[in-house]
Amino acid sequence: MLGAIIGDIVGSIYEWDSIKTKDFPLFSDNCFFTDDTVMTVATADALMNGGKAEDFIDAFKNWGRRYDYVGYGYGFRNWLYSDDRSPYNSWGNGSAMRVSPCAWLMDCQAYARTGMWPSRELAKLSAEVTHNHPEGIKGALAVTDAIFLCRFYMGGYTQGLIVERATIEQCKLHVREHIEKEYGYDLSKTLDEIRPAYCFDASCQGTVPQAIMAFLESTDFEDAIRNAVSLGGDSDTLAAITGSIAEAAYGIPQWIKEKAWSYLDARIREVCRRWQAYIEKQGPSRYVPSDSQ
DSSP states (O other): OOOHHHHHHHHGGTTOOOOOOOSSSSSSOOOOOHHHHHHHHHHHHHHHHHHHHHHHHHHHHHHHHHTTTOOOOHHOOOOOOHSSOOOOOBBBBHHHHHHHHHHSSSSSHHHHHOOOOOOHHHHHHHHHHTTTHHHHHHHHHHHHHHHHHHHHHTEEETTTTSOOOOOOOOOOHHHHHHHHHHHHHOOOHHHHHHGOOOOOBBTTTTTHHHHHHHHTTSSSSHHHHHHHHTOSSSSHHHHHHHHHHHHHHHHHOOHHHHHHHHTTHHHHHHHHHHHHHHHTTTOOOOTTOGGOO
């Protein structure tokens, strides 16, 4: 999930000040983590506490109230501070930016052995406790699938064994074809075609396809983040989604991990450490690219 956190931090200062270029300092003193980081951490915490609907609700409300100042959307904030635990039919991109931990619990070896997709139930649950509109669920599942496919193909799984890995271009082709077929997102426009007219859009349908394209046109993890921020609009969330996919495909350079770590407080770091240990206990099918070791 660190890829999502890094994208959030890098994009934080451009959310209301779009730059429309890839030429910018990756980190600055003004960068900070936002609700995207807090809710991604909350998702991981919920999974480690059982991964039931009630666990997600508890985690989102508890973590959200601890971090009151990080920029929640109007609908989510109202839900957060109410006693109501039912969803509010949101189609916002919050379901997609926080979902990445769910994708790391999907079993690559089971997919290799059977050809059947592992359950996406955790990702669906993480979305629908608040974002139960079809577009809200769809966006979260699309991001989950993109992350899983990157893990699978860049991990080189076949018949339960790790063999020669796919090239990054082969991996991206699988991602593109699957997302277009399964979810109907239009991935035909290049970033150069999207960028000029793209503006702030808090919907899943107006964020997820663009974030996936930022990954598909990237050359490495850093380039993916730069692609996402360069589109403008909801830059922290775009970069969080792109970063969550790019982490699974490329890994994260150590210097970027260390720099991002410096923006996090002790409570968030502690969950990140526990999550890493939790994933490692799941076994070798939870492939992590070498650059992120």
